[in-house]
Amino acid sequence: MAETTDNVLEIRDLAVDFKTDTGLTNALVNVGFDVPRGKVTAVVGESGSGKSVTANCIMRLIQPPGRITGGSIAFQPEQGEAFDIVSLGKKDPRLLDLRGGKISMVFQEPMTALSPVYTVGNQVAEAILCHRDVSKEVAWKEAAHMLERVGIGDIERRMTMYPFEFSGGMRQRVVVAMALVCNPEVLICDEPTTALDVTIQAEILTLIRDLQRELGNSVLFITHDLGVVAQLADQVVVMYQGRVLEIGTVRQVLKTPVHPYTRGLLAAIPGLAKKGQPLSTIASVVGDTDITTPWPLVTLADGRQVSLPPDQIPEGAS
C-alpha cells in the first residue's frame, strides 16, 4: 500500500500445531498479516479457521497440546524497541507487561471473562494495580472513570456490585473497560458481540468504534459476522482452515472480493440474498476446487493480497 507502513504488529509465517489422538492438527499454516497502527483490522472466518488461535498467539496464550512451531510476531510499541513476541521466554517481563498492559483482549463470553466472586470495581481496578505502581485509591478512581466512559451510570453503586447483577450488555461494557483501563496500544476483540442481542451488539459496536477513534489505539477484531466487519474495520483478513486467503481494505474485500471463498462467504448472508431464492452456500460458489492448498499470498495492483493458484490470479498482479 502506498502509505508509509507503521504497523504495530507484523505477523509472519506463523504456524501452530495441536497434538491430538489422531495426530498433529495444523491450526495455523504460514499465517502472515500486518496490523496497522491506529486502525481496525478485522479477521473473519468460520469456526475452525484459526482466527482465535491467531489472537491467542499474539497474547502467547497457546497452551499444550497446542504449540507455536514457527514464525514471528513483531511488536513495535510506540515507545521502546520492537521485539518478537513468539521468541519471548515464558517469564520474560516484557510478556507480562504485554498481557493486559500493552495488548489487551475482550472475550466473547462476558460471564466467563469476569470473576463471579469479585465486585466489578475490584476487577477493573485490579487491571490497573497489575500494571502500574499506583495506590488502591487512585486505581479505584481511574476504574470508576473508565466505567463511566463505557457508558455505565450510577457508578458509586455499580462499582460495588457483582457481575451476576449486570445484564449481558452491561457485563460486556465492564469487560471493555477492563481491557481499556491500562490504555493498551492494541485491543484484541475476540467475537465480543456474538453472545449478545442485535440491539445490544449495536451499542457495543458503536462504543468500541467511538472509543477507538477517541483513543486512537489499534484494534484487531475477530468475528464471523461480515455485517460487523463492514461497520467497524479498515482492513480485512479472511481466514480459512488456518490459512490467510485474502487481505485488503474493507471495501475491496466486501465489495469486490477476489477469492472465491470470500465471495461464497458473502453470498451466504441471508440479508443480501433475494427472497424466495435459495441461499448460496460456499460449495455452490466455490465448487469443488481445493481451497485448502496453500498458495502463497500474491499482492495485486490495487494493494490487496490473495492466495490463489497462479492461473487464477487476475491481471495486473505484481
Place this chain on the structure above:
Amino acid sequence: MNSELVLTVAGLSKYFDGVPAVQDVSFELKRSETLGIVGESGSGKTTLARCILRAIDPDEGVVRFNSDGGWVDLHRLTDRELVPLRAEMQMIFQDPFSSLNPRMTVQEIIEEPLLIHGLDDRRERRTKVLEMLDLVQLSHESLTRYPHAFSGGQRQRIGIARALILRPNLVVCDESVSALDVSVQAQIINLLEDLQQELGLTYLFVAHDLSVVQHICDRVLVMHRGRVVEQGTVDEVFDHPKEDYTRLLLSAIPSPDPDVPLRPLDRRSLGL
C-alpha cells in the same frame, strides 16, 4: 398457497411467579406458512413457542390446533390426551450439541419418536430412518455413528430428521440456525425451505436474527416484554415498520455494506 388455518392463538398469557413472560398474545397460522417470532432475549418468544406446544402450560388464553382429527383445544387437554397430538407438532432446537443424546446412535435418535408413539416394526422403522437421512442429505453410513462424530451443521440435520420422521404438520424452530456458521446456516435454511415445499410443513420460526427471518418467513410477529407489538407480512414489517420498537430492532442490524453506516436508534429517547 393454501389458506386453511393450522393454529389459532388468542389471549395467551404466561406468568412466572406473577411476572408476565407472555401477555395477551393472539395470532393465526396458515398451512404451509412460515411465521417468524422476533424479539430480544427476554421478550418471551421462546416461552410463547413452548406454551403453544404445551411444553409449559399457559396461564390464560386459547390455543387451537387443526390436527389430522379436526380442531382441538390444546390448552384444555390433559397430558395423556396430548400424547397422540405431539406426533403432529415437533420442535427443532437451537443447540445441535445439547439436543442430541451423546449415548445414542443416529439410528436410535431418529427412530425414537416412532418408538415413543408405538409405530411400525423394526424393518419399517429402518426404512423410514433411511428415508429421513436422504431427505436431510446425510449418508446412510451415519446410522451407526454417535453425535460427537458430526459437525454442528450435520447434527442440526439429525435434529431435523428426528423432528420430521413423524410427518408433523407444525414445526417449531427455536433459534434453529443461530448457533451455526453463516455458510452452514445457509445450507440449513435452504434445507428447511426445500423440506417445507416437499412436505407442506408449517413453520413457527423463533429467531433473533432479523435477516434470517426476513429471508425465510412469510409473516412476522415482533415481541417486546411479552407482548406482540407489531405483526404483518415480512415486507410490511421490514420496509414500513409502524412501531418504534421494530424500528429500533431494524436499525441495529449491521449492514454488510461498508457504505451503509450503522446508526442504531437510541432506546431511551424512544422511551422503550
